[in-house]
Amino acid sequence: MVPLSWYLILSAALFAIGAVGVFVKNNIISTLLCLELMLNAANLAFVAFSIFQGTIEGQLFVILVMAVAAAEAGVGLAIVIALFRNRETLDVDESSLLKL
């Protein structure tokens, strides 16, 4: 049997990878991809806790997280398209109009 802590460690590692990606990548699409990775790390922890506690709430929360992720991807990519149309770049450092 696989102990709970293994799943949690995997989740932690995945989260760290995703976090690094969000900070390091300068292509906005790659950043969004890494964001999905972080969400999935949280999902894994939710499901693992839910299974090992014998409750269902964690899994239901994962379904909500998936819906939120879908909404986030939809709106985020729409913003990416709008951004690309106006500035012709996907570099997050280039879209700094609001910066002082």
Add this chain to the structure above:
Amino acid sequence: MMIQWLWITALHVAPKWLESLVEQLFAALPVWLTSNLTPTDATDFIVWPLLQIGVMLLIVLTVVAYLTLAERKVSAWIQVRVGPNRTGPLGLLQPAADGIKLLIKEDVIPFKADKVVFTLAPIISMVCAFIVLAVLPYGPHYASITNINIGLLFILSVSSVGVLGIILGGWASNSKYPLLGALRSSAQMVSYEAAIGLTIVSALIFTRTFSMQGIVEAQRSLGVWFILFLFPSFIVFLVSAVAETNRAPFDLAEAESELVGGFHTEYSGFRFSIFFIAEYTNMVVVSAIAATLYLGGWYVPGMDWVAAQLPAAYREAALTLMGVTAFSIKCGAILYLFIWMRWTFPRYRYDQLMELGWKWLMPAALANIVLTATIFILGKELGLVRSVKGVLEMAWQGKVFFTVAGFLSLFPILALLNAINRNSRSFNLRAQRTTIPLSTRKVKLSPGVKPA
């Protein structure tokens, strides 16, 4: 005949002799490899499924090969031609000839193509098409590779990944027509997948399980096919299935007169044939799902009675034989329908295709969920149907009620579709023609022709 009987009974008893074989094998293998497994587990979960997968692959690949021949033959009959008849008797060796031809052709990868994705795309297509075969029940309990209780969900999820192969193939070619074809076909597949998913929901009200084997058992325990209860759902499924497999009249992705060859224009030789195999495997899979969900899968009313007449030793084997035969006949019938449709209907326009998906099939599927659920609750309140531990029980009154209600529910759905699409001009060519003012027409009519 004798060999077939032997094969069927072997299918049934195989785990026994296989187990002893595996035990002997275990004695020969090093300890560190085998210490985690018992021979029984290894037989049941590794060796036996692998054997079944091998047999299944062989059968399906043969079926797919002959499906291409069938397509050409049927098209020839429809157009009053003879069709391929030179290679072998009646052209029966044509698939082999085609295969060899494609195999020894030069494998061209375009210079500007993204080579990694270009090689990966057909593989994704093919893998996604073949994985689905694992959960299809082609006979009673031991005659399916595996029986998982999310079978239908598994099929939906894998086929949703299969689109990726097409879209990547088109993108990696780095050429205009493949890209257009890939965009078209993936948009089409994604939108029709939604319709398929929704129409399956209404079927689930009666099956009460996602397991493919459980769906067949549900029909077996009632003694009816679900097409009687779910006629509108079946129609929606059939239309979406044709669109999902990118076949005519929905074959805009590879419309040869508009787009050269669609997403696989740049593919040649064996890679092209892999896409081709995946496409035809998808056809087989979709027809198998339709047969399982709506036409009773391997179940035919009366087969249990026939089996009961035989001596007990042959009962299981006879059941399997009848089941496999019935299943292949049903699949074959639906496949023939697909081919027939292809050579009968003209191709849709792209806007018509999208409109059909989102404004006709989706509302129909949604309305059908509501209607079927209402009918089911009504039947339950009237005491016509009972649910005992997830299995439905009903007498003949219940069956008649659900059949009549199922067919009658076509009318409210049609009324709804009419209400939604009353002002739509997509399918009304006369309206389309007259609403465009003469002055703004791009194409001027030639002088001799009167304007409509």
Add this chain to the structure above:
Amino acid sequence: MTFQQLLFIGFAALVLGGGIAVVLLRNPLYGAFALITSFVGLSALYVMMGAQFIGAAQIVVYAGAIMMLFVFVIMLLNVRADEERPPRHRFLVWLAAPLALLLSAGLWLAVAGVQGDRAPSGEAGTVERVGKNLMTRYLLPFELTSVLILLAVVGALHLAKREKE
């Protein structure tokens, strides 16, 4: 080490490898690919735990829908690869890997001793159980989610719409 643990290690390697590849690969399309492999591994892990519905939903929603959206946008904008441009703070990139190790080490320490209350059973996450809970006790959050998705659809349409001249 049991057979299940071996399977876990295999799938975990798939998940982590996919994740690392997402960060390392320059081409966003390859990144999306790697992410899909990672999701497939995660889905296998869910099924191993007994959360079958989540496992299937993972593939349908993430690999089938969300990643398809990403691939569509990548194709639409024709992003070939990241521009070869030196990042402004290059030393920060080199700092990232040690910091990630530090973060995962900290999280590791936090969760290493956690024990589950009970052993997982194969029935823990069947479609029936998830569906019943979602449709009865947790109906309100479920319905609110659908409102959120509707909002997202309208918002995405409005944002991506080309303005009329």
